[in-house]
Amino acid sequence: MTGRLARWSKSFGHFWWDFLVGDTPELFLAMLVLVGVAYALRHERIADVVALPVLAIVALVASAWRGRARTKGQA
Amino acid sequence: MSSATIILMLAVFGACSVEAVEALTIVLASGTTRGWRSAMEGTAAALVVLAVLVGAVGVPLVHYVPINALRVLVGALLLVLGLSWLRKAILRASGHKAKHDEDAIYQETTASLRAGGGVRGRRDSLGFVVAFKGVFLEGMEVVLIVISLGASQHKLADASAAAAAAIVLVSALGLVVSRQLSEVPENTVKTVVGIMLTSFGLFWLGEGAGVHWPGSDLAIPVLIGVFAAVTAGTVVLLRTQAPAQAPAQAPAPPRAEHARADGTLAP
Numbered sequence: 001m002t003g004r005l006a007r008w009s010k011s012f013g014h015f016w017w018d019f020l021v022g023d024t025p026e027l028f029l030a031m032l033v034l035v036g037v038a039y040a041l042r043h044e045r046i047a048d049v050v051a052l053p054v055l056a057i058v059a060l061v062a063s064a065w066r067g068r069a070r071t072k073g074q075a
Numbered sequence: 076m077s078s079a080t081i082i083l084m085l086a087v088f089g090a091c092s093v094e095a096v097e098a099l100t101i102v103l104a105s106g107t108t109r110g111w112r113s114a115m116e117g118t119a120a121a122l123v124v125l126a127v128l129v130g131a132v133g134v135p136l137v138h139y140v141p142i143n144a145l146r147v148l149v150g151a152l153l154l155v156l157g158l159s160w161l162r163k164a165i166l167r168a169s170g171h172k173a174k175h176d177e178d179a180i181y182q183e184t185t186a187s188l189r190a191g192g193g194v195r196g197r198r199d200s201l202g203f204v205v206a207f208k209g210v211f212l213e214g215m216e217v218v219l220i221v222i223s224l225g226a227s228q229h230k231l232a233d234a235s236a237a238a239a240a241a242i243v244l245v246s247a248l249g250l251v252v253s254r255q256l257s258e259v260p261e262n263t264v265k266t267v268v269g270i271m272l273t274s275f276g277l278f279w280l281g282e283g284a285g286v287h288w289p290g291s292d293l294a295i296p297v298l299i300g301v302f303a304a305v306t307a308g309t310v311v312l313l314r315t316q317a318p319a320q321a322p323a324q325a326p327a328p329p330r331a332e333h334a335r336a337d338g339t340l341a342p
Contacts, residue, residue: 015215019155019156019216019219020155022159024158024159024162027155027158027159027162028155030158031151031154031155031158034151034154034277034280035147035151035280035284038147038280038281038283038284038285038286039284039285041286042284042285042286043285045287048281048286048287049281049286049287049288049289049294052277052280052281052286053277053298053301056154056158056273056277056302057301057302057305059158060158060161060162060165060273060302060305060306060309061305061309063158063162064162064165064166064309064313065313067162067165067166067171067172068166068169068171068313068316
């Protein structure tokens with residue numbers, strides 16, 4: 001019973017690790033930064049609505065660029 | 076029905092279609108090699124477990140978690156999921172990553188199932204487990220999307236209906252053509268859904284944290300436009316950096332060939 005629970009917890013943790021971090025830890029970090037920035041700038045009328053999309057775009061492009069570099073390295 | 080609800084339902088429908096196509100490939104492989112009874116039982120069992128998860132996790136979330144905390148949480152989840160789908164779609168569209176090949180996956184799955192020894196026509200645990208795992212694992216992302224999008228707007232029923240419609244449509248198409256749906260433009264659908272998930276995620280994350288988006292819900296279509304433009308631009312940029320040879324794909328034999336070899340697929 002305990003062994004089954006441990007196995008289940010392990011695969012549950014594994015699923016969330018793969019889902020949230022996987023091979024793109026930079027996107028997980030970007031999400032944490034975005035949450036922080038959203039709270040930090042919530043009283044700024046313009047800065048928040050500009051900063052959030054810009055940060056998300058930077059994270060996406062940087063991550064895709066990193067993925068490109070990886071495939072180039074493998075080739 | 077508001078425009079935000081329509082976009083939400085489209086996002087759920089698209090995400091669910093992509094995952095359903097992938098699950099259908101595994102179920103077909105299991106059904107044709109190990110027998111349909113076990114494959115259907117595995118599929119049904121996985122769908123029941125997924126529906127229970129939506130009810131058990133989604134309904135309490137909607138009723139008991141403060142709406143702003145919920146929006147930050149689901150916004151963050153959607154953002155991670157949307158950005159990773161978009162990243163993958165960009166790399167595939169720009170030639171840096173092999174496209175998802177349903178034919179190759181079908182071939183690989185049937186080969187490994189045949190290697191497990193044959194028990195056809197009666198209950199087969201391997202066929203059941205493969206179909207169950209395929210549907211359950213592909214369905215988990217859909218469950219997360221349904222719960223996240225549905226809970227953040229208190230539209231769990233609408234999101235579930237859109238997911239169910241996608242499952243029914245893909246299953247019906249699969250039954251009609253009696254084979255895996257390799258012609259579905261999966262990368263295009265994944266790109267569109269990735270853009271929607273990222274836009275919804277960013278919107279709800281900001282909304283939950285107290286950010287005032289100009290135009291309220293109207294900011295969602297604007298974000299979708301911005302991310303669509305960025306995605307297109309990044310694909311163009313990365314195409315100029317494409318490797319001399321595209322990443323290798325598993326060879327996919329002509330469909331008629333494995334239909335004959337298998338003996339159970341329609342021509």
